[in-house]
Amino acid sequence: MKIADTAQSEGPSVFAQAAELELRNVSKRYPGQREPAIGDLSLTVPAGEVCVLVGPSGSGKTTAMRLINRMIPITSGDILLGGRSVLERDPRQLRREIGYVIQQVGLFPHQTVGENIATVPRLLGWPKDRISARVRELLELIGLDPQEMTRRYPAQLPGGQRQRVGVARALAADPPLMLMDEPFGAIDPINRARLQDEFLRLQEMVKKTVVFVTHDIDEAIKMGDRIAILRDGGVLAQYDTPREILTHPADEFVAQFVGADRGLKRLALTKVAELKLAEPNGLRADLRADGRADGVRRVSAETSVRDALSLMLTEGGEALTVVDGDGRVEGLLTLGVIEQLLADEAAEPAGDAAEPQPEGPR
Amino acid sequence: MTFAALAAASGPVIPNFAAQSSSCEIHNRLFCAGWVSRNWGPVLWPALRQHIVLALVAVAIGFVIAMALALAAHRYGWLERPTTLITTILYTIPALALFELLAAPVGLNVFSAEIALVSYTLLILFRNILAGLRAVPAEVLDAAEGAGMSRTQTLLRVELPLALPAIVAGLRIAIVTIIALATIVYVVYDRGLGVPIHTALGEGPFKTELIVAGGLSILLALLADGLLVIAQRLLTPWARIRTS
Numbered sequence: 001m002k003i004a005d006t007a008q009s010e011g012p013s014v015f016a017q018a019a020e021l022e023l024r025n026v027s028k029r030y031p032g033q034r035e036p037a038i039g040d041l042s043l044t045v046p047a048g049e050v051c052v053l054v055g056p057s058g059s060g061k062t063t064a065m066r067l068i069n070r071m072i073p074i075t076s077g078d079i080l081l082g083g084r085s086v087l088e089r090d091p092r093q094l095r096r097e098i099g100y101v102i103q104q105v106g107l108f109p110h111q112t113v114g115e116n117i118a119t120v121p122r123l124l125g126w127p128k129d130r131i132s133a134r135v136r137e138l139l140e141l142i143g144l145d146p147q148e149m150t151r152r153y154p155a156q157l158p159g160g161q162r163q164r165v166g167v168a169r170a171l172a173a174d175p176p177l178m179l180m181d182e183p184f185g186a187i188d189p190i191n192r193a194r195l196q197d198e199f200l201r202l203q204e205m206v207k208k209t210v211v212f213v214t215h216d217i218d219e220a221i222k223m224g225d226r227i228a229i230l231r232d233g234g235v236l237a238q239y240d241t242p243r244e245i246l247t248h249p250a251d252e253f254v255a256q257f258v259g260a261d262r263g264l265k266r267l268a269l270t271k272v273a274e275l276k277l278a279e280p281n282g283l284r285a286d287l288r289a290d291g292r293a294d295g296v297r298r299v300s301a302e303t304s305v306r307d308a309l310s311l312m313l314t315e316g317g318e319a320l321t322v323v324d325g326d327g328r329v330e331g332l333l334t335l336g337v338i339e340q341l342l343a344d345e346a347a348e349p350a351g352d353a354a355e356p357q358p359e360g361p362r
Numbered sequence: 363m364t365f366a367a368l369a370a371a372s373g374p375v376i377p378n379f380a381a382q383s384s385s386c387e388i389h390n391r392l393f394c395a396g397w398v399s400r401n402w403g404p405v406l407w408p409a410l411r412q413h414i415v416l417a418l419v420a421v422a423i424g425f426v427i428a429m430a431l432a433l434a435a436h437r438y439g440w441l442e443r444p445t446t447l448i449t450t451i452l453y454t455i456p457a458l459a460l461f462e463l464l465a466a467p468v469g470l471n472v473f474s475a476e477i478a479l480v481s482y483t484l485l486i487l488f489r490n491i492l493a494g495l496r497a498v499p500a501e502v503l504d505a506a507e508g509a510g511m512s513r514t515q516t517l518l519r520v521e522l523p524l525a526l527p528a529i530v531a532g533l534r535i536a537i538v539t540i541i542a543l544a545t546i547v548y549v550v551y552d553r554g555l556g557v558p559i560h561t562a563l564g565e566g567p568f569k570t571e572l573i574v575a576g577g578l579s580i581l582l583a584l585l586a587d588g589l590l591v592i593a594q595r596l597l598t599p600w601a602r603i604r605t606s
Contacts, residue, residue: 095510106505110523110600153600
């Protein structure tokens with residue numbers, strides 16, 4: 001068993017469980033079709049990590065996800081959740097232990113927001129007071145007013161809030177695994193970014209094993225600890241960390257899929273603080289606290305290198321002064337520094353970062 | 363034989379004409395309140411009560427049958443066409459002809475009456491229940507399945523509650539139709555508001571009985587419809603929010 005913590009949650013305030021997920025030579029073949037929808041797919045998602053399944057339409061990413069909770073029957077191979085085959089489980093019992101979030105949310109329109117969140121705990125037969133305590137806690141977690149939401153119906157909420165409720169409903173019974181099928185695909189770009197950030201913060205707290213399906217490589221890079229890129233026929237093209245996929249795409253298909261701007265995408269993954277910055281040319285750091293003393297714009301060390309580069313290009317400077325949270329100068333960011341980063345990453349042997357990471361969350 | 367039927371048999375003269383009739387009745391005015399109050403207890407109230415029972419029993423039985431048919435057709439899609447065909451044929455048979463058809467094998471009794479009335483509810487109720495079940499959004503069903511609901515749980519907790527507005531809409535049409543139709547049940551079974559209406563038609567110029575009995579039938583239909591509207595509002599608070 002590789003469940004990070006097998007103990008059932010004692011009180012409602014615990015998100016105790018995350019389990020390792022392993023797909024072993026999984027294939028799915030529909031009768032009457034020559035090509036399989038999923039062909040011999042093997043991958044392991046360590047407990048508490050987000051695995052993004054990404055690929056063009058027809059790559060079977062949603063199918064692969066729905067095999068896991070047996071919404072689609074598997075043709076051959078095996079899927080293990082916490083070391084135990086899902087095929088030996090009663091499908092309904094299994095699904096109650098797997099959070100399920102879909103693009104159209106699928107909230108029950110005739111139930112209040114609170115009742116919606118209580119769906120799985122009710123199926124599991126939790127006592128009433130435990131359910132209502134859990135619902136209250138989850139509503140607070142997603143930033144909705146518990147008092148109001150036990151009266152409101154889904155139709156009364158804007159789209160972004162409905163999607164939050166969908167996530168809360170999936171988390172209600174503290175499942176060791178969450179399946180999310182393009183959960184933010186129907187949300188406008190501004191709110192999507194907000195929901196993505198929110199989910200990443202939430203994931204920091206709940207540390208679930210997550211299988212996240214999207215067709216958007218940018219979303220995959222942002223959300224995934226690991227990315228599984230599928231090609232036509234459900235064949236795994238590459239399974240790696242976002243950085244590794246951007247630095248060392250396995251083949252032409254992956255390189256095309258991640259896009260010609262993969263260098264820029266890599267920069268988005270790196271914070272300025274991670275770079276070997278140039279010396280601030282003998283200037284005394286304490287005198288340059290405003291960052292403008294020598295005409296150079298300053299930037300926080302927490303900024304992504306991509307945003308810093310963009311700033312450099314639009315502001316017309318050759319360098320940026322990097323400051324830490326307290327405004328102290330850490331060094332200078334120049335184009336040379338960024339080129340060095342890209343060169344260093346490319347020089348790393350492929351697969352280096354793909355070594356199985358220590359168990360558990362990032 | 364009811365009092366009214368006896369009266370009808372005795373000829374075109376109004377019962378107790380000589381003994382109690384007012385000048386209103388003698389002059390064949392359109393509406394005579396005195397006649398109504400004298401005949402409420404012996405004629406009108408029993409007919410109204412019988413009418414309510416006839417209609418309620420028909421709609422209740424029809425609802426049970428239509429629900430079973432709709433659930434079957436919801437699960438096995440191929441059942442829809444034959445069921446629609448049969449219930450449509452039943453619905454299109456002229457009511458009087460159906461009563462006559464039933465009278466020979468079944469007899470002049472409550473069974474002929476109810477079989478005919480029930481057969482007119484089936485198409486309306488079947489269509490509406492099935493439409494309601496099918497209108498449940500696919501993503502809602504997907505979410506229910508993904509949450510680990512069984513088929514029965516999905517039906518009871520998700521599909522039927524969401525189909526309720528369509529089901530009630532069907533019930534409203536059915537009950538109004540059956541209350542109107544039940545006025546001709548008298549041809550096989552001498553119960554209901556059809557009996558005083560028929561009597562009145564046979565009595566020549568006197569119109570009060572026709573107006574009152576017919577009016578009661580209309581009021582009853584409106585009342586039943588209104589009660590169902592109120593019931594639906596209480597049962598589906600979410601449906602109003604959705605449209606507002």
